[in-house]
Each structure stands twice: as C-alpha cells, then as structure tokens.
Amino acid sequence: MQQRLIEVEVIGRKIILKMPKNDADINFIRSIQYARWNKEGFFWDVPHYPGNLERIKQYFGERISILKEHEQIEVKIIGKEHKIGKNEVLILKSRSGRLKLIFGFHAGLMKVIKTIPYYKWDSKNKWWTVPYSEQFLEEIKTKIKEFGMAMKFEEEEMISGVVPKISPLDIPNYRKCPEEYVHKLEERRYSEGTIKAYVPLFEEFINFFSNISLEELGEKEVMEFSRYLVTERKVSSSHQNQAINSIKFYFEKVRGGERKFYHVDRPIREKILPEVLSEEEVSAILKATKNLKHKAILMTIYSAGLRIGELTKLKIKDIDSKRMQIRVEQAKGKKDRYTILSQRTLEILRLYIKQEKPHEYLFEGQKSTKEFPVKYSTTSISAILNKALNNVGIKKNVTVHTLRHSFATHLLERGTDLRYIQSLLGHESPKTTQIYTHITTKGFDQIKSPLDGLDL
Structure with a gap:
C-alpha cells in the first residue's frame, strides 16, 4: 500500500503541516513545543522556532511531497493589511504606547529585543512588543541596519473620544483569566x-x-x-x-459569595426592533442562490427559524422526515426543542445529501471526513447570504439571524398563534416573542389616521 505524503508550508513565524493520521507521526509533532492541532483548518500549526523546520525535514525525509517557504508575511492590524518581506521589519507604534515588531525568524534581532525591559512575545498574533521610548526605538533601528534588514515604521491612528480596550500589549504583567x-x-x-x-x-x-x-x-x-x-x-x-x-x-x-445586587448604573437594554425581510425578498434570495448546498443551508435556517449556531450543530439524525420535525439539541439555555421541517426544505435536503454525502453533521466543511467530521463554518454561511443579497440588490441591514426574525414574523402574519411561535423559536419568555407583534404590517391597511376624518 502506497504511503500518503506530507505537505509542509512555512509562513512567516509558523509552519503548517498537513499529514495523514498516524500515531507515531502525531507523537513526534506533539513532542515539538507549542505545536497544536488546528481543527478549523485541519492541519498542525508548529512555531517556526530555531531548529523546528530542520527537525521536521529530518524526521519525514522523502515523505515530504510539498515544501513551500513564503517570501512575505501577511498580517492584518486594525483592519489594515501589511506585507512584510523575508528581510524586512515592520515597527508599529500602538495607541497604547508600545512598539509592535513584526518580522520573519531572525535570531539576532530576537536577542536584541530580549535585552529591552518588559519585552513580550504575543504567541497569538506572532509578534514582539516592547515599551515605546525614543531610546529603545533608536537602538532597534541601529541593530536592524547592522543586520542588513529593511525597516517600515508606522503609527496607529487614535480613535477620537474613545479609549481602546485594555490588551496584553498595554501592561507588562497582563493577568490571564484564572x-x-x-x-x-x-x-x-x-x-x-x-x-x-x-x-x-x-x-x-x-x-x-x-x-x-x-x-x-x-x-x-x-x-x-x-x-x-x-x-x-x-x-x-x-x-x-x-x-x-x-x-x-x-x-x-x-468565590462562593452571596448573590447580591451591585449598585452600579446597569443600563436599560436599547429597544431596537429587528430588521425583517418580506416573503418576496426571502424568495428572491433563495432563487439567487444557485449552489445546491448553499440553498439548502439558507432554506433550512429560514424554514425552521434556526439560529446560525443551531444550524451548524445539526446532525443528519436530527432530521425527522416521518414526523416532519427538526430536533435542535442543547440550544440557547441548554434546552432541546423541536421545530418544523418544511416539505420543500426536505426535498432540497434529500437532493443535497444524495449529492454531497455528509458524514455526521447535516452541513460539513470541506476538510470533513468520516473519522473527523467538521462542522460548516458560520462565517461561510454569512458569506453565502451576503453574496445573495448583493445579487438581488437588497440594501437592508441583513444578517443570517434576520432569516430567523423573518420566519417568526411571516408565521404571525399568516395567523399562527404566538404560543406556537414561542415554542418553535425556543424562547423562554413570551415577552421575547411578542416583539414580532411590533414588526408585522398585517392589518395596517385597515387603520385610518384620524386626520383623514377631519373637516379641513
């Protein structure tokens, strides 16, 4: 039997490793400090520390079929894309008064950074930070020049009137949650x-x-x-x-203290009516969605009034075609519930399952396998809806949750009792469901303004 090969990709400060499941290989990867399994991307994420790439090459040897080393590092900071070359350093002066240093692996520069008081390595964002001072900045600039590296320097713009959230970069001894x-x-x-x-x-x-x-x-x-x-x-x-x-x-x-009320000005939640789509707009969105899987996703959410997280957790076994129900397990509030299964949705789901053959979850990601089923991502669902909205030219502020609001509103407009709608949506309190009585336009055409009856 031919052995499956290994793919290695080096991107800045991390090594992405794709390999078939094998206990010996997994034990080797786990022996590398800070290596972790990325369940969303379905690969191993290994820090590009000194010697790690060499260890991987030596261990896998000729089994490595692809080895890519990118010349540029791409990072996104405060919504702005930055591209840093292999021999470049980006220094960013943050609003919190620290310097962020972003560069590919360079032992000499790392050694310099570690001589600065209160330096910090941000393992999540893969950059170094040091307190800002003109002296520290000049020292770093001098060393970068000595190493023959190029440098980019930028300052983050201040947001007028708003104090940014405290981050691990703001204070030297940032405390993690206990x-x-x-x-x-x-x-x-x-x-x-x-x-x-x-x-x-x-x-x-x-x-x-x-x-x-x-x-x-x-x-x-x-x-x-x-x-x-x-x-x-x-x-x-x-x-x-x-x-x-x-x-x-x-x-x-x-702490185990008594339940008490803290005398702070707890705000009253702003009462904002949710945006809803008309039945004609929902129809246009579904018609504009040509991909079978994408159409099945949007139809299932709208026709059953699901939250986006409930949709991604649905399993094939949750679809009950005999009782025409969908079982929603451990939804918000840790409650199970049943909601309706539309006949037309069932027909689309049967076509979709026959074509895509999901393993466990009703909708699965591209990397999903029988051994490791992967749920479909919520960001992908949002992208599907946004594409459909652009195609049909709907300008409302619509999210995936709008389909759930629209489901409830359309049921109410068709005469469904609020108590049934409450049960289908999984609302604990009827007050939550009553919000849809303020949204529906049913009966507005029968109401006349008293102004129209005045003798003017």
Missing part, C-alpha cells in the same frame, strides 16, 4: 459562546485594576469599572450588562 474561573464556567455547563464572551470581559476588569490583587477586588471596583465602560470606552448597554454579569459570576460562583 483557571478556576474557566473551570467553574465549564462545570456549570455554560455554552461555548458564553465562555468565549465572559473570559475576555473578566480579564479586562482584573487588568483595569492591575495593581490590586483579585482577593481585594470588590463592589467599589465594580462600580468604577462600570462607569469607565460607559464614559470612556463608550460600549453598548448589552456589552456593559454582559461585563457586569461576568464579574458577578466570579464573586458569586467562583
């Missing part, structure tokens, strides 16, 4: 989305008071931080509410 905080979230079975939201929010809070230990933080700091979010960070009311909830979770669940 492990017990994350473990308690997991223990209480908080959703993956809530954990991803709470952790950075709580980190911002504890680093706002970087000189105060966690044990000494209390109500006074919560009040001060809340005012800071509103007056300086100018965050939305929903962001402020979630930040306060993340802090309350620490005091009440991690």
Whole structure:
C-alpha cells in the first residue's frame, strides 16, 4: 500500500503541516513545543522556532511531497493589511504606547529585543512588543541596519473620544483569566459562546485594576469599572450588562459569595426592533442562490427559524422526515426543542445529501471526513447570504439571524398563534416573542389616521 505524503508550508513565524493520521507521526509533532492541532483548518500549526523546520525535514525525509517557504508575511492590524518581506521589519507604534515588531525568524534581532525591559512575545498574533521610548526605538533601528534588514515604521491612528480596550500589549504583567474561573464556567455547563464572551470581559476588569490583587477586588471596583465602560470606552448597554454579569459570576460562583445586587448604573437594554425581510425578498434570495448546498443551508435556517449556531450543530439524525420535525439539541439555555421541517426544505435536503454525502453533521466543511467530521463554518454561511443579497440588490441591514426574525414574523402574519411561535423559536419568555407583534404590517391597511376624518 502506497504511503500518503506530507505537505509542509512555512509562513512567516509558523509552519503548517498537513499529514495523514498516524500515531507515531502525531507523537513526534506533539513532542515539538507549542505545536497544536488546528481543527478549523485541519492541519498542525508548529512555531517556526530555531531548529523546528530542520527537525521536521529530518524526521519525514522523502515523505515530504510539498515544501513551500513564503517570501512575505501577511498580517492584518486594525483592519489594515501589511506585507512584510523575508528581510524586512515592520515597527508599529500602538495607541497604547508600545512598539509592535513584526518580522520573519531572525535570531539576532530576537536577542536584541530580549535585552529591552518588559519585552513580550504575543504567541497569538506572532509578534514582539516592547515599551515605546525614543531610546529603545533608536537602538532597534541601529541593530536592524547592522543586520542588513529593511525597516517600515508606522503609527496607529487614535480613535477620537474613545479609549481602546485594555490588551496584553498595554501592561507588562497582563493577568490571564484564572483557571478556576474557566473551570467553574465549564462545570456549570455554560455554552461555548458564553465562555468565549465572559473570559475576555473578566480579564479586562482584573487588568483595569492591575495593581490590586483579585482577593481585594470588590463592589467599589465594580462600580468604577462600570462607569469607565460607559464614559470612556463608550460600549453598548448589552456589552456593559454582559461585563457586569461576568464579574458577578466570579464573586458569586467562583468565590462562593452571596448573590447580591451591585449598585452600579446597569443600563436599560436599547429597544431596537429587528430588521425583517418580506416573503418576496426571502424568495428572491433563495432563487439567487444557485449552489445546491448553499440553498439548502439558507432554506433550512429560514424554514425552521434556526439560529446560525443551531444550524451548524445539526446532525443528519436530527432530521425527522416521518414526523416532519427538526430536533435542535442543547440550544440557547441548554434546552432541546423541536421545530418544523418544511416539505420543500426536505426535498432540497434529500437532493443535497444524495449529492454531497455528509458524514455526521447535516452541513460539513470541506476538510470533513468520516473519522473527523467538521462542522460548516458560520462565517461561510454569512458569506453565502451576503453574496445573495448583493445579487438581488437588497440594501437592508441583513444578517443570517434576520432569516430567523423573518420566519417568526411571516408565521404571525399568516395567523399562527404566538404560543406556537414561542415554542418553535425556543424562547423562554413570551415577552421575547411578542416583539414580532411590533414588526408585522398585517392589518395596517385597515387603520385610518384620524386626520383623514377631519373637516379641513
């Protein structure tokens, strides 16, 4: 049996390794410090540290079929694309008063950076940062010139009137979220989305008071931080509410304190009516979507009133064609529910499954296999909808969630009782579902303004 070959790609400060599943090879990769499996891209991500590429070449030898080493590093910072050549250094003076240094692997320059007090390696973004001073900047410039490298220098633009979020680059001893905080979230079975939201929010809070230990933080700091979010960070009311909830979770669940009300000005959530599409607009979007898989995705979301995360988690077994229902497992609030399965959606799904042959999830990514099924990405679904919107010329502020709002509104306009709509959407409170009574235009044509009855 012919052995499958290995693909190695070197991009700036990381090595991308694609290889077939093999226990011996996996153990070798795991022996390399900081190597990790990228489940979205379906490859191994290995830092391009000294000797790592040589180790990989030596181990796999002739099994390596493709070896690419890119001449340029491409990074995106504050929405701006930067391309750095193999022998170039980009120095960016950040708004927080630190210097970001981005370059390909260079042992000499790395050694220079490590002589500067409070230097930091950002493993997520793959760049170095040091405190800004004219002295440090001149020293770095001199060394770059000595190494025969080219340099680009830029400054981030300040956002008028808004203080940026505290980041690991802003303070030398940035505190990470305590492990017990994350473990308690997991223990209480908080959703993956809530954990991803709470952790950075709580980190911002504890680093706002970087000189105060966690044990000494209390109500006074919560009040001060809340005012800071509103007056300086100018965050939305929903962001402020979630930040306060993340802090309350620490005091009440991690510390085990009594549940209490912190006397801060918790904002009233802005009452904004959601955007909805007309039935004609939904029809136009679906007609403009020619790809069978893409059409099946949009039809399933709209016809069943699904959230985008619920759609990606759907498995083939969740489609019940006998009862004409879709089972939504562990949706928002950790609740299971059933929603309706449209006959026309079922027909499209049967064609799609016959053509694409998904393994486990109803909709799977390109890298999905029987052994490692991969869910379809939410960003790809958003791209599908945006393409359709552009094709039909709809200018409304539409997201994938708009299809869910439209589903509920159209049901209400067709006479479906609000209690049934509440059940289909999985709303805990009927008040949440009642918002659609403010959106529907049904009956407006029967209402006459009193002005029209005046004798003018």
